[in-house]
Amino acid sequence: MLVTQQPVLRRFWYALMPVSALEAGPQPFTLLGERVVLFMGRQGPVALADRCCHRTAQLSKGWVEDGVIVCGYHGWRYDQTGACVCIPQQADGAPIPVGARTTAYHCQEKYGYVWVCLDEPLQPIPVFEEDGAPAYRRIFQFYEQWKTSPLRFMENSFDNSHFSFVHKANFGMLNQPKPSKYEFVKKEWGFEAETIVPINNPPAGHRITGSDAPTTTRHLFNRWDLPFVRRFGCTYPDSGVHHIIYNCATPIDDKTIQLVQWLYRNDTEAECTSAELIAWDAPITREDQDILEATDYDACVDTRRRVEFHMESDKPGLIMRKMLFDLLQAHGEEEQFRPAGAAL
Numbered sequence: 001m002l003v004t005q006q007p008v009l010r011r012f013w014y015a016l017m018p019v020s021a022l023e024a025g026p027q028p029f030t031l032l033g034e035r036v037v038l039f040m041g042r043q044g045p046v047a048l049a050d051r052c053c054h055r056t057a058q059l060s061k062g063w064v065e066d067g068v069i070v071c072g073y074h075g076w077r078y079d080q081t082g083a084c085v086c087i088p089q090q091a092d093g094a095p096i097p098v099g100a101r102t103t104a105y106h107c108q109e110k111y112g113y114v115w116v117c118l119d120e121p122l123q124p125i126p127v128f129e130e131d132g133a134p135a136y137r138r139i140f141q142f143y144e145q146w147k148t149s150p151l152r153f154m155e156n157s158f159d160n161s162h163f164s165f166v167h168k169a170n171f172g173m174l175n176q177p178k179p180s181k182y183e184f185v186k187k188e189w190g191f192e193a194e195t196i197v198p199i200n201n202p203p204a205g206h207r208i209t210g211s212d213a214p215t216t217t218r219h220l221f222n223r224w225d226l227p228f229v230r231r232f233g234c235t236y237p238d239s240g241v242h243h244i245i246y247n248c249a250t251p252i253d254d255k256t257i258q259l260v261q262w263l264y265r266n267d268t269e270a271e272c273t274s275a276e277l278i279a280w281d282a283p284i285t286r287e288d289q290d291i292l293e294a295t296d297y298d299a300c301v302d303t304r305r306r307v308e309f310h311m312e313s314d315k316p317g318l319i320m321r322k323m324l325f326d327l328l329q330a331h332g333e334e335e336q337f338r339p340a341g342a343a344l
Contacts, residue, residue: 001151001301001324003251004033005336008327010118012227013125015248015260018143019045019109026069028060030252031116036105038114041080042067047116048082049103059102078102111246111262112140123189126225128246130264136242139274141281142261146289149297150228150249150257151320156292157230157247158182158222158316160197166287171199173215179313182222190224191319207272208280210239224316226323228257242266245281255297261285298338301325305337 003009009032016029016038026039028050037050037060050058052071062072068079068086077086082104084096106117110125130136146153156162160179163172182193201209201216209216221233232245244264249257263277300307301321310318328335338344 001149001299002254002336002338003150004254006328006333007119008122008331008333009227009251011120011122013106013108013115013117013121013123014228014250015111015113016047016116016250016258017114018140019112019114022114025063026060028058029116029258032118032251033253034118036116037069038107038116039064039069040067043080045107045109045114046080047105047107047114048078049105051102052076052078053084053100053102076100080104112138113248113260123226126229128231128262128264130242130244131262135266136244136264137269139263139265139277140261141245141263141278142259142285144259145252146257146259146293147255147297148257148289148292148295149254149299150251151299151301151324152292152295152297153247153249153257153259153288154224154228154230154320155299155314155317156288157232158193158224158320159313160195161311161313162291163197163199166291167284169287170202170284171205173198173200181313182316184315184319186319189226190323191316193220193222193224193316195220205280207276208241208243209236210241210267210271211236213238224320226327240266259285296344300335300337301328302335 014031021027022038022040022045026037029036029038035050036047038045038047050060052059054074054076057071057073059069059071062070068077070077075088076084079085082102084100106121108115111128111131115125164174164177168174180195180197182195185192197218199218201213206212216236216238219235219237223231228249230247234243246262248260252258301324303321
């Protein structure tokens with residue numbers, strides 16, 4: 001599925017960048033192949049098409065003044081609605097030309113990030129239940145570009161069968177390749193999946209898991225929100241520690257995502273520092289990135305095309321593909337994919 005060619009995917013929210021990044025001025029971002037500029041307006045973050053309607057210069061090359069963005073080429077100014085509100089070269093009192101504007105997108109601040117939806121949203125921003133809850137602290141773990149597609153990332157995050165191989169250097173059990181099975185609860189806009197996974201617990205992981213046993217278990221209460229948000233709801237039963245990860249695999253283009261990762265823990269900084277938690281999850285994330293960037297970004301959602309073979313433990317990904325295919329069909333779309341023989 002080529003995400004930039006599926007219009008319905010424009011109707012979901014995606015995390016683009018930390019709100020704090022806007023302190024430095026306008027910031028460019030490409031979402032689903034569309035150039036966007038983000039800046040801090042008078043009432044919060046604003047997302048506009050990164051294009052001045054005068055001579056097409058990128059507005060992200062300009063600056064913000066009194067809550068409006070100023071084009072760095074000729075100084076035309078745009079408010080949060082995308083309307084041009086000032087042309088400094090005009091005579092005093094001269095009207096702004098009718099239709100002088102750029103496109104404005106839906107934009108919200110949530111969980112410390114700027115979220116954008118390019119068209120009318122089908123659903124609100126997914127709920128992170130732990131955010132703001134007194135028992136949990138929030139850690140911003142990763143914000144980085146990967147050369148893969150959002151579906152590949154989402155599938156991998158529910159794929160218990162890769163642990164023994166991709167993550168054999170840390171928690172994966174190479175001698176136990178048969179994965180734990182999920183119990184699924186399907187929802188209108190995704191699913192929940194529960195399972196218990198045995199893992200290795202090397203010394204570097206003792207403060208992460210809250211246990212010094214050589215092996216332990218993860219009780220997972222995971223969730224997938226259409227199209228590209230997931231919750232990794234990990235509880236370590238031996239210690240009661242919660243290690244809750246949320247990801248948004250924001251599609252930049254067909255081949256690239258912006259990976260955003262939040263972590264929520266129910267312990268304290270004294271019990272396990274943020275630096276330790278980032279250092280533990282970083283090599284695991286690198287292992288996933290390395291293998292996913294070695295796959296074909298064009299993951300098919302219409303499995304009738306038989307581009308790939310499957311096994312029983314692929315069930316989470318197959319449910320995702322079916323729900324995405326149904327989403328396309330419900331909105332009058334067919335899956336768009338790279339022609340056979342086309343270059344990767």
